[in-house]
Amino acid sequence: MIDYDLELQHHNGALRRAYGIRVSDRVLDIGCGAGQTTREAAQLATRGSVLGIDRSNEMIERARELASATKLGNIEYLCADLERHVLPREHFDVAISRFGTMFFEHPLAAFSNIRSALSPHGRLVMMVWQPRDRNEWATAIEGAFPPAPAGAVSSSTTPPAFSLGDRDVVRRILDAAGFAAPMFEEVHAPVFYGMDVDAAFEFVCGFSTVQDNVARLDSRQRAQAFDRLRRLLTEHQRTDGVWLDSRAWIVAARRG
Template identity: 70%
Template sequence: MKARSLHEPPRPSGSRDPGPFRMLDYDLELQHHNLALRRACAIRASDQVLDIGCGTGQTTREAAQLATAGSVLGIDRSNEMIERAKQLSDEAGLHNVEYVCADAERYEPPRERFDVAISRFGTMFFADPVAAFSNLRSALRADGRLVMMVWQQRDRNEWATSIERALMPDGAGTTGSIAVPPAFSFGDPDAARRILDATGFATATFDEVHAPVFYGRDVEAAFDFVSGFSTVNEKLARLDANERARAVERLRDLLAEHRRADGVWFDSRAWIVSTRRK
């Protein structure tokens, strides 16, 4: 599901080092977003829930704790994350959770089984979104809900624009046409509604979540975290040694500028997209 841009969670395609500490760092990064999504999902005790791109299962476990008379199926393309999700669910004593290592774009979940499908930044990276959402729709019961969090447009997300500027080669301009990275593919509500409408979903609502992302308790922790983004590594690899050193210095300075008493934070804006199966 996540085929990665500048910053995406350590899910399927390995945008970051998938070690257990980085996977848990991702949950800390999105702590404010997670609260907003949990409220929007409004999981009921009897719900059957599908969690798309579940990663290490934070959203899956939280859904399971609410769906006490139901169950939750979490799917993710990373086997390491699925294994970690299983471990954490076992440690939490949850018995109404299952996990499947699969690509949600191709995986065929049980048809018309689920009352609600949820996702925290796990649906923007489909190579064929029409096929993917058609597949997910078939898993929902009549009038079943889809509630997902996606990033707004790139220029509304400080974490994306500021880090990218810090990594630009010396003298590079910022003008010109820039292709929309996959992370922001659902940032335009009109375009997203067209995809959902074409795949059998009702007109979606887009509720803004304006909240900061957390990158670490201090500059060094934040630098270690950001250095795990695959695109940060890719951009640095294109620079010669001198340019790379200057880019790293600019990145450290940027992180220092964003340090507060409680850590390093960057502004972000996301949508909570809510719709139903027609």
């Protein structure tokens, strides 16, 4: 079974190397999902602690279940929205996030909250997608579907997944939130969708963007789109699975 952690296996390794977590650090994991990044941070902060936060109660319950199977005693999980939840002031040494910060409806409020929760020498280390047109996994999959009808109104001109892809936008938000000296490291690595085309097709069809596209098609259009999608995945089949290209940023900034 493919999951988000397997999909991002190359990205996760790059981000883990960038953390710089010390053994006594108190770590905040933003948008922790099922908790892989939280558990890995806890393995680094052996004399510290890690708090994983996610808006999805289902993900938090899964994270707690997986953590209970380990011997890590320095992890806590919380289901909360960081745009509104009040964190303890100047408590954390490092705030980390693997693709968990792009979906803030009010990013300035969220990053201001994160900044206030960091100690005076605290740091933010997060991974975000680069712009959509630099991510084959997004453009190629969407290209399997016919364009939306002319005049269709989108709820946003920027897909949420790519809302922090522009470095200038990120700099402005972090500066306004009180962060200093943001640094950007490019991560150019493929995403994994399954060992074969059938597994990849099943995984990709679970994407909300794919489901939205499917919902607006009639049965003939849907069959044609699925055929194009299978051909696309077949073209990206390697001996070690189905992979599509991607580009992300690791953004590191310190509390100003």
